[in-house]
Amino acid sequence: MNRIVFRRLALYAVTAWVAIxxxxxxxxxxxGNPIQTLIGKLTGQxxxxxxxxxxxxxxxxxKQGIFGEYLTYLTQLVHGNLGVSxxxxxxxxxxxxxxxxWTVGLIGIATFISFAIGTFMGALLGWSxxxxxxxxxxxxxxxxxxxxxxxxxVMLLVFGSHLHWFPVLGAYNESVTPGFNWPFISSVVRYxxxxxxxxxxxxxxxxxxGMRNMMITVIGxxxxxxxxxxxxxxxxxxxxxxxxxxxxxxxxxxxxxGLVVSGALLVELVFNYPGVGNLLLQxxxxxxxxxxxxxxxxxxxxxxxxxxxxxxAYLALDPRTxxxxxx
Amino acid sequence: MKAVxxxxxxxxxxxxxxxxxxxxxxxxxxxxxxxNPSATNxxxxxxxxxxxxxxxxxxxxxxxxxxxxxARATMIVAIIAGLIATFxxxxxxxxxxxxxxxxxxxxxxxxxxxxAIPGLPLLIVIDSYLxxxxxxxxxxxxxxxxxxGWAWGARVLRxxxxxxxxxxxxxxxxxIGEKRSRIMFSEIAPNLLPVLASSxxxxxxxxxxxxxxxxxxxxxxxxxxxWGTMMYWAQANNAPLSNEWYWFVPPGIxxxxxxxxxxxVNFGIDEFINPRLRAAGLTGRTYRALGLPRRVRxxxxxxxxxxxxxxxxxxxxxxxxx
Numbered sequence: 001m002n003r004i005v006f007r008r009l010a011l012y013a014v015t016a017w018v019a020i021x022x023x024x025x026x027x028x029x030x031x032g033n034p035i036q037t038l039i040g041k042l043t044g045q046x047x048x049x050x051x052x053x054x055x056x057x058x059x060x061x062x063k064q065g066i067f068g069e070y071l072t073y074l075t076q077l078v079h080g081n082l083g084v085s086x087x088x089x090x091x092x093x094x095x096x097x098x099x100x101x102w103t104v105g106l107i108g109i110a111t112f113i114s115f116a117i118g119t120f121m122g123a124l125l126g127w128s129x130x131x132x133x134x135x136x137x138x139x140x141x142x143x144x145x146x147x148x149x150x151x152x153x154v155m156l157l158v159f160g161s162h163l164h165w166f167p168v169l170g171a172y173n174e175s176v177t178p179g180f181n182w183p184f185i186s187s188v189v190r191y192x193x194x195x196x197x198x199x200x201x202x203x204x205x206x207x208x209x210g211m212r213n214m215m216i217t218v219i220g221x222x223x224x225x226x227x228x229x230x231x232x233x234x235x236x237x238x239x240x241x242x243x244x245x246x247x248x249x250x251x252x253x254x255x256x257x258g259l260v261v262s263g264a265l266l267v268e269l270v271f272n273y274p275g276v277g278n279l280l281l282q283x284x285x286x287x288x289x290x291x292x293x294x295x296x297x298x299x300x301x302x303x304x305x306x307x308x309x310x311x312x313a314y315l316a317l318d319p320r321t322x323x324x325x326x327x
Numbered sequence: 328m329k330a331v332x333x334x335x336x337x338x339x340x341x342x343x344x345x346x347x348x349x350x351x352x353x354x355x356x357x358x359x360x361x362x363n364p365s366a367t368n369x370x371x372x373x374x375x376x377x378x379x380x381x382x383x384x385x386x387x388x389x390x391x392x393x394x395x396x397x398a399r400a401t402m403i404v405a406i407i408a409g410l411i412a413t414f415x416x417x418x419x420x421x422x423x424x425x426x427x428x429x430x431x432x433x434x435x436x437x438x439x440x441x442x443a444i445p446g447l448p449l450l451i452v453i454d455s456y457l458x459x460x461x462x463x464x465x466x467x468x469x470x471x472x473x474x475x476g477w478a479w480g481a482r483v484l485r486x487x488x489x490x491x492x493x494x495x496x497x498x499x500x501x502x503i504g505e506k507r508s509r510i511m512f513s514e515i516a517p518n519l520l521p522v523l524a525s526s527x528x529x530x531x532x533x534x535x536x537x538x539x540x541x542x543x544x545x546x547x548x549x550x551x552x553x554w555g556t557m558m559y560w561a562q563a564n565n566a567p568l569s570n571e572w573y574w575f576v577p578p579g580i581x582x583x584x585x586x587x588x589x590x591x592v593n594f595g596i597d598e599f600i601n602p603r604l605r606a607a608g609l610t611g612r613t614y615r616a617l618g619l620p621r622r623v624r625x626x627x628x629x630x631x632x633x634x635x636x637x638x639x640x641x642x643x644x645x646x647x648x649x
Binding site for chain 1: 341444445446448546570575579582586591
């Protein structure tokens with residue numbers, strides 16, 4: 001078990017390093033000069049100190065060759081220094097500290113709900129393969145093919161601004177004071193409902209179809225036939241098969257997570273949710289390169305941490321991996 | 328000569344029909360568009376009417392024309408990206424699976440890294456550094472998208488290659504002394520054709536999503552009409568909140584339909600690769616016709632218990648006469 005965890009850790013360490021290096025390399029090797037763009041965008045008087053801080057945030061500005069610059073860049077990162085946002089004027093790490101919790105909460109809860117319901121329904125669909133429920137599959141596929149942001153826009157329009165079932169735009173009512181008090185928390189939950197529902201709707205089909213296909217494969221195994229032959233009640237047989245079919249779903253969790261995050265970032269834009277996705281799009285519109293890069297790193301690292309959690313869960317659930325590791 | 332078997336599954340036929348429709352639209356869309364999509368010489372914010380099937384934008388552009396013209400740009404980028412990504416995943420996946428050893432370690436690590444990095448943020452970072460004039464170039468955008476979309480296919484192809492590499496025909500080719508590249512791309516690759524096809528459809532699906540998303544957040548040239556830029560302008564002009572559904576809903580539906588078509592055809596390929604996914608080769612209608620219980624019996628082949636007439640492979644005469 002330790003060896004497998006170690007291998008995964010090594011993979012994620014390499015991934016993190018690649019992400020950092022891409023961040024470092026892009027401003028240097030892409031055509032065009034982002035630093036000139038940035039300085040050009042700073043209206044009014046630009047002090048030499050400002051130019052220097054911009055260059056520093058790209059790891060530039062030291063006469064030490066590319067490797068030296070790279071080392072400086074890494075040192076700055078280790079100290080949590082992601083540079084200063086051009087448009088917001090605050091350190092990128094401070095801005096991210098305010099936005100990341102919203103995104104992690106929103107996407108985390110939505111992914112959990114979507115995974116739980118999708119897997120459960122997928123197991124039932126796989127069990128009753130060939131029944132009339134199979135005709136639901138094209139419908140789910142349609143939902144899967146709809147871009148997240150489009151589905152979110154439609155839901156905002158129909159349930160938010162037409163039917164007024166849900167409050168829209170923002171993460172909480174402006175009239176409540178943020179803090180650990182009941183009105184604030186209930187307001188956050190209320191405002192989160194529609195974004196969560198739209199992410200769940202957009203992502204649930206993937207889990208469902210994956211689980212259905214695995215379930216069908218597992219149902220063909222001897223142990224399921226054995227369970228039926230033993231006369232176990234149907235509910236127990238389904239549980240028995242589903243426990244085995246769920247493993248690839250969990251193994252794929254880490255892959256799917258990147259996709260879900262990518263889609264969900266845009267849902268924030270639609271609902272004007274104060275998370276990382278919204279911030280990223282503002283940064284893109286304003287060509288705020290330090291902010292874009294900082295957000296990219298933070299999103300990547302967060303996804304990697306979640307992947308690691310999913311991997312550990314997989315190890316805990318599948319005894320076979322533990323046996324393999326000890327042999 | 329083997330006759331081409333038409334897929335029987337209604338899911339796959341539906342998918343093929345949708346794809347055929349949009350393939351035709353890609354070709355003729357810009358020709359049949361009634362107006363120039365960028366011309367602003369109509370009244371603004373018209374509701375759908377006979378002259379303007381989907382109304383006009385707040386700049387007085389014909390939305391229906393934008394939809395037709397946009398089909399081509401959207402599909403071309405998606406197909407370019409899909410082809411490049413599938414080529415990458417084929418080369419990398421088969422090499423990793425067949426060559427093994429250190430090569431496999433390095434290539435597998437690379438694809439795992441690309442799988443773990445969330446694709447859209449990476450795309451946004453790369454794209455935001457592209458000079459503005461390259462953002463309207465379908466080839467550049469296609470290459471950038473393919474960079475983030477090849478890894479999944481490579482992983483699947485590597486696994487499939489591993490299962491093929493010790494088959495007799497590969498051994499035979501090795502013994503005759505064929506070159507490694509020839510074994511990989513002339514012996515193994517043709518046997519992976521269904522997997523390659525499925526991978527191509529999947530990456531095209533991914534590319535449409537990625538391209539439209541980039542366009543929607545304004546990272547491609549906003550003067551090139553595609554379904555994403557349409558939604559970008561709709562969002563920028565607050566169409567969703569001011570009830571101009573005819574502005575932002577049609578491109579979204581088109582994207583979803585193309586995606587559904589691709590995914591449904593992909594189901595067909597999946598069922599071809601993994602026969603267990605086929606509903607025992609029978610559709611609901613055949614079940615009814617044969618008087619079988621709809622619920623599939625676990626692990627057992629369905630049996631016709633009313634033994635008056637044997638299970639026939641040719642349709643019953645009354646079905647033929649219709």
